[in-house]
Amino acid sequence: MMLRKVFIYFLIVLLIVSPASAAGVSLNRWVLNVTVHDDGLVEELIQAEFENSGSVPLDGFSFVIPASKIAVIRDFYHTTDSTGEVEQQTVPDGLRVIVNFNKPVEAGTKWNGRVGFTAENWAVKTDSNYSIDIPVESPQVISSGKSAEVSVPVDADIRSQVFLPKSVELISVEPPPFRKLFQYGRMVPTWSPEKLHIGDVIRIKGSYSDVLHKIVEVDDRSRSLSTRIKEAKEQGKNVSEAEGYVANANDYNNNQALAFFWEKKYSDAQKYAGYANDELNKAENSLAAPAESTPEPTEVPRSPGFMVPALVIAAALAFLVSRKQ
Numbered sequence: 001m002m003l004r005k006v007f008i009y010f011l012i013v014l015l016i017v018s019p020a021s022a023a024g025v026s027l028n029r030w031v032l033n034v035t036v037h038d039d040g041l042v043e044e045l046i047q048a049e050f051e052n053s054g055s056v057p058l059d060g061f062s063f064v065i066p067a068s069k070i071a072v073i074r075d076f077y078h079t080t081d082s083t084g085e086v087e088q089q090t091v092p093d094g095l096r097v098i099v100n101f102n103k104p105v106e107a108g109t110k111w112n113g114r115v116g117f118t119a120e121n122w123a124v125k126t127d128s129n130y131s132i133d134i135p136v137e138s139p140q141v142i143s144s145g146k147s148a149e150v151s152v153p154v155d156a157d158i159r160s161q162v163f164l165p166k167s168v169e170l171i172s173v174e175p176p177p178f179r180k181l182f183q184y185g186r187m188v189p190t191w192s193p194e195k196l197h198i199g200d201v202i203r204i205k206g207s208y209s210d211v212l213h214k215i216v217e218v219d220d221r222s223r224s225l226s227t228r229i230k231e232a233k234e235q236g237k238n239v240s241e242a243e244g245y246v247a248n249a250n251d252y253n254n255n256q257a258l259a260f261f262w263e264k265k266y267s268d269a270q271k272y273a274g275y276a277n278d279e280l281n282k283a284e285n286s287l288a289a290p291a292e293s294t295p296e297p298t299e300v301p302r303s304p305g306f307m308v309p310a311l312v313i314a315a316a317l318a319f320l321v322s323r324k325q
Contacts, residue, residue, distance in 0.1 A: 024054030025141050025150045028110075030198070032160040034134055036168075036206075040125035042067070042132065045078055045116040048139070049157075050105065050150065056143050057104035058111070060084075063139040066094035067119035078116025086115060095119075098142070128208035130168060136160065136200045152198050160202060161190040167213035168206040175200055182258055185216035211266045214273045218253045221280055222246055228287060245283035252276035 029049035036042055044065070052058050072079060072086045079086075087098040097117070105111045123132040136158065140147040152158075164170060166185040175196070177189035189204065196202075225246055229239045253276035260269035 027150045029157040035163040038165045042119045042122040047114045050111045060100040060142040061139045062098045068121040070117040073116040080113040082113045131205045134202040138198045169209040171205045218276045242283040242286040245279045249276040249279035
């Protein structure tokens with residue numbers, strides 16, 4: 001009898017100290033969009049989907065990041081209305097971020113949402129060098145004040161993309177990304193579900209590059225000129241010549257210069273970025289030239305040829321009249 005009581009007490013203690021069961025709760029989506037800014041501040045947007053096929057409502061979820069402090073971004077794109085209060089707790093590994101739902105996610109329903117924040121002391125900036133480690137860990141759901149693990153289906157949408165600061169070259173990255181992009185002056189390694197899994201740690205190192213900076217400057221200038229060309233076109237100005245120069249510049253810069261840069265052929269990359277800049281100078285000059293005025297229509301003088309028959313007839317009539325007289 002005593003042994004049975006001890007066993008029951010032991011079970012009660014386990015239930016108290018152990019996380020609540022999350023049987024039937026699955027993580028269908030966990031997408032990390034991370035931006036490292038020039039000053040080292042990190043901005044993260046997390047898109048998530050939890051499916052509650054269990055028997056108890058879910059009140060929220062939590063995850064850990066290696067940062068010291070966050071500030072939640074509340075706007076239409078970052079944090080959704082379905083996200084309630086966001087708390088933060090210091091833990092040995094950094095910071096635990098706790099996202100509370102505005103209303104519980106009942107059994108048999110899903111929660112789709114996103115939360116965005118800026119994080120301090122996550123990325124490391126040393127002079128013009130940057131590094132960041134991003135853990136891809138499964139979040140925990142919260143039910144009745146207790147945390148619980150979730151299951152991750154094999155077809156779960158686990159993805160990430162990391163935007164490096166402008167003009168910062170990607171020096172090393174692991175695990176290998178699905179592809180490396182160049183968007184709005186930033187290098188962007190991107191991972192698909194086939195290349196990224198729960199339990200991975202994304203490790204990135206980057207460094208400022210003068211050659212990449214020239215490509216970025218041309219890209220920014222091209223975007224600015226394209227806006228001006230669009231405005232001039234709306235005002236009725238013929239901008240076809242300027243459009244052609246910008247198209248040439250984009251081909252030199254975004255295709256050829258960038259391709260050489262990926263191959264670390266920096267002298268060729270710089271040369272084609274220079275060609276692109278020359279084309280933009282031509283576009284600037286073309287756009288600044290005064291619009292060609294359309295000459296007003298002038299009356300075309302009538303040819304005197306049609307008067308000859310009339311004169312002949314008049315002379316003949318005058319001759320006949322004179323004879324009759």
